[in-house]
Amino acid sequence: DTEVTQTPKHLVMGMTNKKSLKCEQHMGHRAMYWYKQKAKKPPELMFVYSYEKLSINESVPSRFSPECPNSSLLNLHLHALQPEDSALYLCASSQDASSGSKFFGPGTRLTVL
């Protein structure tokens, strides 16, 4: 099953809300990723988990908090977001971080009011 699933498909939240995005893969992959994509722009990397350890955390605001409960699941906790955080959030996985195809989920389209 070469599939990455993401829930929810759409999410509307206020700036004071706390919500979570969920991602799951059943391909036995050991690396998982969160990407953010604004309209008419390419995806930008937010976080990488390799063997359940956060290995890259670039200049992403602390209002985004990743969590990797196990090798198949990846969550992104959202708190006190801003309207400019509205975007398509894409999850991806790969066999490991250093090689092989990255497979993307369908994304969660987030709107912050």
Add this chain to the structure above:
Amino acid sequence: GIQVEQSPPDLILQEGANSTLRCNFSDSVNNLQWFHQNPWGQLINLFYIPSGTKQNGRLSATTVATERYSLLYISSSQTTDSGVYFCAVGNSNSGYALNFGKGTSLLVTP
């Protein structure tokens, strides 16, 4: 990080035409993928091709790693080929995570 340039940025084709999309990158890579993003946002894997040539139906791709470019060929284009085509690359310096080009927006008209 690795710079990725794609050309052309926009392309309009009539159904049945052929096209070539180009991806230039600024450093050696051990990961290069071509994706098609459909209107719903899904990124569909087309090729994993850090080097060499691959073909899948009407699509084929070639990466010349020593010259730091990759080409995606679309033959006999169909309206369903419309969308944005992304080239993405990675190496050890990027933590092997993918850096995306800005994409080529393709519209195939009937």
